[in-house]
Amino acid sequence: MQMTRRDLFALAAGLAAAGLIRMPAHADEAKVEAAIKEFAGGMPETGGVELGAPEIAENGNTVPIEVAAAGATSIMILASGNPNPGVGTFHFTAMSAESRASTRIRLAQTQDVVAVAKMADGSTKMARREIKVTIGGCGG
Amino acid sequence: MLSRRDFMQAAFATSAIVGVSGFGKWAQLAAQQRLTQEQLLDFETTGNVTLIHFTDCHAQLKPVWFREPSVNLGVGEVAGKPPHISGEEFLSAYGIRSGSPEAYALSSEDFVSLAREYGRLGGMDRVATVVKSIRADRPDALFLDGGDTWQGSLTALRTRGQDMVNIMNAMAPDAMTSHWEFTYGIERVTEIVDALPFPFLGANIFDNEWNEPAYESHAMFERGGVKIAVIGQAFPYLPIANPRWMFPNLSFGIREERMREVVDEVRAEGAELVVLLSHNGFDVDRKMARQVDGIDVILCGHTHDALPEPVKVGNTLLIASGSHSKFVSRLDLDVRDGGVKGFNYRLIPIFADVIAPDPEMTALVGAERAPFEAELEEVIGTTNSLLYRRGNFNGTWDDLICQALLEEREADIALSPGFRWGPSLLPGDRITREDIHAATAMTYPNAYRSEMTGELLHTILEDVADNLFNPDPYYQQGGDMVRVGGMGYTIDVSKPIGSRITDMTLLRTGEPIDPAKTYVVSGWASVNEDTEGPPIYDLVERYVARKGTIDIAPNTAVRTVG
Numbered sequence: 001m002q003m004t005r006r007d008l009f010a011l012a013a014g015l016a017a018a019g020l021i022r023m024p025a026h027a028d029e030a031k032v033e034a035a036i037k038e039f040a041g042g043m044p045e046t047g048g049v050e051l052g053a054p055e056i057a058e059n060g061n062t063v064p065i066e067v068a069a070a071g072a073t074s075i076m077i078l079a080s081g082n083p084n085p086g087v088g089t090f091h092f093t094a095m096s097a098e099s100r101a102s103t104r105i106r107l108a109q110t111q112d113v114v115a116v117a118k119m120a121d122g123s124t125k126m127a128r129r130e131i132k133v134t135i136g137g138c139g140g
Numbered sequence: 141m142l143s144r145r146d147f148m149q150a151a152f153a154t155s156a157i158v159g160v161s162g163f164g165k166w167a168q169l170a171a172q173q174r175l176t177q178e179q180l181l182d183f184e185t186t187g188n189v190t191l192i193h194f195t196d197c198h199a200q201l202k203p204v205w206f207r208e209p210s211v212n213l214g215v216g217e218v219a220g221k222p223p224h225i226s227g228e229e230f231l232s233a234y235g236i237r238s239g240s241p242e243a244y245a246l247s248s249e250d251f252v253s254l255a256r257e258y259g260r261l262g263g264m265d266r267v268a269t270v271v272k273s274i275r276a277d278r279p280d281a282l283f284l285d286g287g288d289t290w291q292g293s294l295t296a297l298r299t300r301g302q303d304m305v306n307i308m309n310a311m312a313p314d315a316m317t318s319h320w321e322f323t324y325g326i327e328r329v330t331e332i333v334d335a336l337p338f339p340f341l342g343a344n345i346f347d348n349e350w351n352e353p354a355y356e357s358h359a360m361f362e363r364g365g366v367k368i369a370v371i372g373q374a375f376p377y378l379p380i381a382n383p384r385w386m387f388p389n390l391s392f393g394i395r396e397e398r399m400r401e402v403v404d405e406v407r408a409e410g411a412e413l414v415v416l417l418s419h420n421g422f423d424v425d426r427k428m429a430r431q432v433d434g435i436d437v438i439l440c441g442h443t444h445d446a447l448p449e450p451v452k453v454g455n456t457l458l459i460a461s462g463s464h465s466k467f468v469s470r471l472d473l474d475v476r477d478g479g480v481k482g483f484n485y486r487l488i489p490i491f492a493d494v495i496a497p498d499p500e501m502t503a504l505v506g507a508e509r510a511p512f513e514a515e516l517e518e519v520i521g522t523t524n525s526l527l528y529r530r531g532n533f534n535g536t537w538d539d540l541i542c543q544a545l546l547e548e549r550e551a552d553i554a555l556s557p558g559f560r561w562g563p564s565l566l567p568g569d570r571i572t573r574e575d576i577h578a579a580t581a582m583t584y585p586n587a588y589r590s591e592m593t594g595e596l597l598h599t600i601l602e603d604v605a606d607n608l609f610n611p612d613p614y615y616q617q618g619g620d621m622v623r624v625g626g627m628g629y630t631i632d633v634s635k636p637i638g639s640r641i642t643d644m645t646l647l648r649t650g651e652p653i654d655p656a657k658t659y660v661v662s663g664w665a666s667v668n669e670d671t672e673g674p675p676i677y678d679l680v681e682r683y684v685a686r687k688g689t690i691d692i693a694p695n696t697a698v699r700t701v702g
Contacts, residue, residue, distance in 0.1 A: 018211075052397065054394075055393070055394055055612075055614045055615055056377060056380055056385065056393075056615060056617075058379040058380055058391055058392070058393070059379070059384065064348075064351060064391075099211045102351070110637075131614060132606075134380060134603055134606075134607065135599075135600065135603050
């Protein structure tokens with residue numbers, strides 16, 4: 001009944017993984033809403049924004065995200081379950097071929113990622129998508 | 141003459157695609173011991189295209205016993221729909237008579253006595269006979285391998301998949317897709333794929349540095365005057381369910397949008413028939429068929445379901461061809477005027493005592509096994525109990541493995557992954573080294589021993605349960621629940637993540653698991669690099685040798701509610 005150094009590592013890895021998969025903390029939702037309202041000047045309608053992301057993150061430290069909204073001048077990305085939900089905002093100009101951008105973000109746990117787009121006419125649109133961060137299952 | 145099922149299919153004649161399918165009309169014949177190869181292969185050649193589907197053989201070269209699951213729950217909208225029916229319910233849904241060869245091949249009902257009556261299924265030499273026979277009937281039939289081909293046996297492990305590569309090259313499939321193949325590590329996969337005489341397809345495999353496709357998405361064929369696109373889809377959750385460090389630069393995922401693009405691309409190239417050779421798992425395929433327009437046929441893999449009829453989703457036919465070389469599917473299609481106008485389907489069970497082995501393939505299998513024959517055949521013990529793996533919550537093979545982990549590693553609690561591969565053994569069978577490997581052979585086998593809090597154990601169980609019972613199939617990973625030794629629990633599959641698992645109990649003391657307390661846990665198949673411990677196959681062998689005879693008590697540790 002002796003723990004080896006390796007076992008301790010495995011244990012630490014296990015605990016770290018467990019930390020990744022706690023349920024989203026609801027307290028953060030207020031922060032997210034405030035950030036959306038500050039950017040959009042109110043709660044935007046849902047739809048009209050493409051938010052490409054994996055259903056389950058392969059690696060929570062670097063999750064590929066793609067956002068696009070035809071005619072958008074800017075798109076803000078929020079990670080609702082991160083300690084600080086703000087990820088960043090992409091700005092597009094008349095010189096941009098397309099209002100589309102991709103990046104990688106770190107997700108601390110299973111959570112919704114939110115994309116808010118601001119159009120040239122000042123209207124706003126939003127998409128929201130859950131990305132699961134998991135310790136992994138067992139393949140068939 | 142129409143069978144009952146044919147009649148039922150005929151009743152659907154108003155739907156867009158008209159076809160017949162079924163398992164055969166030879167139930168009585170078999171009961172009278174008159175089942176013949178001709179009857180198994182009897183098929184009315186239809187239309188202009190034939191697809192042969194073979195999947196998830198898990199490197200089983202010889203005929204096996206394989207008990208289908210008695211528990212296979214579906215959640216949400218798929219509850220109670222195939223493949224989420226088992227036992228008598230399955231038989232009655234498909235009009236299969238109890239005690240018939242179909243009942244034996246497709247369900248868990250009365251498995252042991254029917255196994256003794258009808259014998260083993262599978263064997264690559266019998267599969268070869270069936271494939272050759274279909275090719276004799278339709279020389280340009282497309283033969284498609286759904287993957288999980290290179291892993292699952294001692295010989296595959298020792299040769300790092302080479303035995304299966306050699307065998308399959310002789311079988312000459314037209315394309316394959318993949319899952320466990322990648323557990324030999326990216327260098328080995330690349331080495332094999334570079335020399336493979338047929339395409340290794342994966343539309344959803346991307347280079348994760350540049351987010352570019354890493355493998356061919358599809359292959360185009362012209363057969364029977366029809367332009368056919370075969371799109372490959374590898375198991376979407378490889379980097380999560382299997383060790384990511386073994387293929388660090390690859391990303392997978394469901395990538396529905398990518399599938400839409402590839403379907404559009406092949407249609408633009410003139411494909412009149414679009415076939416998805418998939419390792420998604422059945423429920424994921426069912427959703428994908430609904431979400432992505434333009435796929436005519438999905439050849440499903442991964443979840444090891446064997447269904448005697450196609451499942452239709454809109455105009456898409458879903459074919460589920462089982463596992464462990466138990467079945468070969470033949471799907472004939474009538475493709476005309478840019479669409480599928482009719483089909484004929486049969487899930488062909490490979491009854492090893494009925495189908496004559498193909499001599500060339502028998503020789504080839506013998507040659508691959510020869511260097512290992514003495515090792516394979518060494519008898520380690522005997523089992524008094526039926527040993528099987530499949531089932532959502534437990535199987536007797538994993539009960540044995542968990543008990544071995546508890547005793548050999550002196551643990552409070554054992555965890556065995558919910559793999560769906562691994563054949564069965566009948567009561568009274570000897571347990572050979574080959575049998576132990578057929579349930580455990582893989583490239584990250586080390587049986588760890590570590591400490592976990594009750595809270596962490598709960599988190600792990602919840603997490604795995606959500607991979608199986610998330611109502612959105614796109615979040616399902618296609619395995620079964622992690623098997624647990626030394627601990628019981630109650631599960632309500634209808635609840636959301638975090639509240640499915642209750643009443644965790646340490647069986648040794650009967651006390652509730654304390655979230656704050658630490659328990660010694662042993663398990664295997666950790667996806668973490670550098671996991672230390674003896675390989676599971678050696679550990680189980682040691683345990684079986686020590687016990688001599690294996691008796692598995694009925695497992696009542698998992699209660700399901702809801």
